[in-house]
Amino acid sequence: MKGYIQVYTGNGKGKTTAAYGVAVRAIGAGMKVCLVQFIKGLHSSEFNTFKKLSDSIDIFQYGEGNFIFNEPSEKDIYKAKKGLERLKAIIASGKYQVVILDEINMAVYLQIISIEDIIDILANRPENLEVILTGRYAHPKIIEMADLVTEMNEIKHYYKKGVLAREGIEK
Amino acid sequence: MKGYIQVYTGNGKGKTTAAYGVAVRAIGAGMKVCLVQFIKGLHSSEFNTFKKLSDSIDIFQYGEGNFIFNEPSEKDIYKAKKGLERLKAIIASGKYQVVILDEINMAVYLQIISIEDIIDILANRPENLEVILTGRYAHPKIIEMADLVTEMNEIKHYYKKGVLAREGIEK
Known part of the structure; x- marks a missing residue:
């Protein structure tokens, strides 16, 4: 089965969870x-x-937590680079049919990962690999390369009522 | 914990999968x-x-398959009514903290379920119950009642390249 590139972007809730659903x-x-x-x-x-599903899914984290409102630190940049190396190995392993790059759009937007690196990875991926990219501010070049793009728009959000993450x- | 009403609507991919992610x-x-x-x-x-997660999730289906492009049949209407009865029992049971009403917006849009019935169910739900409603064409009254609304907009979709559901x- 041919794999495609899916992008979930926009300011609304549902990007990461949509990737989890896939x-x-x-x-x-x-x-x-x-x-x-x-x-x-x-x-x-x-x-x-x-x-509970660990026979079927592997998870790797390359972040320092939520620094969306701060400048990325040296450690953030270091971790992102490590993540990129790991990602290349993950794809080269041929072990997976679906790879989810959660918040990668944000990492590119914050310039801790270069758009050229991502484009290179996407362009050279195996034919049967589905890649899902999430996060706000998807780069126009990623949108151009993608086969499916959904923009999640916030119409209403209870954060604005003062509800904290539950x-x-x-x- | 107080439960909220979440709505995922719009024409883009990711509504049902976002609910699955939650x-x-x-x-x-x-x-x-x-x-x-x-x-x-x-x-x-x-x-x-x-x-594999059946200790934590129960699933009920009340549809006849995909009739989005056809008129709903008597059987569709009958099933939807049964679904509504079951839904009331599900909520009354107090067994669940999250109830996902997948494609309910479409069922309301197609008038096989009345908006009044849904509003009544939502308005009288227990305080700690999170309810997630998915499907295109969310009714304005549902959007008004909801605490969180995300509209999934299709920017690009591979269906248009002729890719069938995989x-x-x-x-």
């Missing part, structure tokens, strides 16, 4: 999934669920 | 999830994965 579907069809998270570095509830729902 | 997260936090699917009546790959990715 993972759930792919696992159900016997595929192997790899989730590589950039930017994020925290344990989130979903990892407990993925642990365990099991947002984290 | 399910994965909620399950990881020890919550019980109920997925009620309207319109759809087919087995989809994700059910194999949910089967097992493990779309079904």
Whole structure:
């Protein structure tokens, strides 16, 4: 089966969770999934669920937590570079049919990962590999390369009511 | 924890999968999830994965398959009514912390479920229940009641290249 490039971008809730939903579907069809998270570095509830599915999904994190509102530190940049190296190895391994690059758009936007590196990886991926890229501010070159792009637009969000991230729902 | 009403609507891919992603997260936090699917009546790959998580998620289907391009039949209407009855029992049971009403927006749009019935259910739900509604054409009254609304907009879709639904990715 030919693999495509899917992008979930925009300012609304549902980008990472949509990628998780594709993972759930792919696992159900016997595929192997790899989730590589950039930017994020925290344990989130979903990892407990993925642990139960660990024959089918591997997870790697290359972030220092949420620095969206700060300048990336040296350590952030170092981790992102490590993530990129690992990503190349993940793809070269041929072990996976779906690779999710969570928050990669944000990593490119913050310039801790270069757009050229990502384009190179996408252009040279195996034919049967589905790659899913999430995060705000998807680079125009990534949108151009992608086969499917959904923009999640925030129409209403309870954060604006002062609701904090809740365990099991947002984290 | 107070439960909210989340809506995923719009014409882009990612509505149902975003709801699945929330399910994965909620399950990881020890919550019980109920997925009620309207319109759809087919087995989809994700059910194999949910089967492995069956201590934490129950699934009910009340559709006859994909009739989006046809008029709903008597049987569709009958099933939707049954689904609505079941939904009331599901909510009344107090067993779940998250209830996903997949394609409910479409069921309301097609008038096989009345907007009044849904509003009544949402308005009278227990305080701690998170309800997630998916599907195109979300009713303005549902958007008004919701705490979180994301519109998934299709920017690019490989269906337009003639790609059919692929097992493990779309079904």
